[in-house]
Amino acid sequence: MATDWRPTASIETLRQRARLLAAVRAFFAERGVLEVETPVLGHGGSTDVHLASLSLEATTPAGRERLWLQTSPEFHMKRLLAAGSGPIFQLARSFRDGEVGSRHNIEFTMLEWYRPGFSLDELIEETVALIHQVLGSALGGEAGPLRRRRYRELFREGLGLDPFSVDLAELRRLAGERGGLDMRDAERDGCLDLLMSLAIEPTLGHEGVDVVVDYPASQAALARRHRDPEDGEWVASRFEVYLAGLELANGYDELTEADEQRARFAEDNAVRRRLGLPAVDVDRRLLAALEHGMPAGSGVALGIDRLIQLALGKTSVAEVMAFATPRC
DSSP: OOOTTOOSSHHHHHHHHHHHHEEEEEEEHTTEEEEEEOEEEOOOOOOOOTTOEEEEEEEETTTEEEEOSSHHHHHHHHHHHTTOOEEEEEEEEEOTOOOOTTBBOSSEEEEEEEEEEEOOOHHHHHHHHHHHHHHHHHHSSSOOOOOEEEEEHHHHHHHHHOOTTHHHHHHHHHHHHHHHHTTOOOOOHHHHHHIIIIIGGGGSSSSSEEEEEEEEGGOOBOOOEOOTTOOOOEEEEEEEEEEETTEEEEEEOOOHHHHHHHHHHHHHOOOHHHHTOOOOOOOEEEEEEEEHHHOOEEEEEHHHHHHHHHHHHHGGGGGGSOOOOOGG
């Protein structure tokens, strides 16, 4: 008799998951952050070269249109910020093609929140406080101390190279050796991402919560950029949070300039064409919202399934989801 109808998480795990989601909502309620719901479908997708957006055709009042399943709720939430929502959060269904494994699922839950007026440091502190609260609700303990780690220093310590100045040919050689792949035509960021995932990420977050800052400016995505005080190199005003070798969260000092965002979308699609990847429709309504004016502040996306996986001591995200992708 077939058993693939059964859930991938036990019923008791789903009860524990519900309690942890209630703790997340209580965390934001205490801070006066409004919970919102936005569509999972939009007229624009993520142009990020490292993400694969899913799309579909639907009949709308305008006729047959291509719509995109969100890789995160960011674009719609920023439109709410521009409309004057104030601080907001969402537990949102998100979709990324091809992402299946112990840490990934094509469909997953993203916790995303935005804090107008918050500095990046303030948001880092709040993100770590949330992680402590969720782990405390499950384990009765905390995740350990917070350490800030500079992207550049991690590469120097772990690989003996400066990721901003190392020759591309040398970077390709090292990435190819570490990954067992042909990286002769790889882009610089592709090499850095491979080395980060294979050599550096597994070492992070074992003595507390590690927060990595000052990523290369080319990896700013929807974040602002600032000068590295070491030598004036442009770096991204963003952070990522790691615990037990897992990336949990990705936060930005949010870009609010419409022209700069439009240029970045165009640059992403140009790189996509160069790599033979499909172009992605740009979200023109997000650009219109930025032109109207979005308040300065910071925002962060956190993979709630991964955090629950850690909190409950599970080995994969499938074990904390009712029906992971193979059984959906």
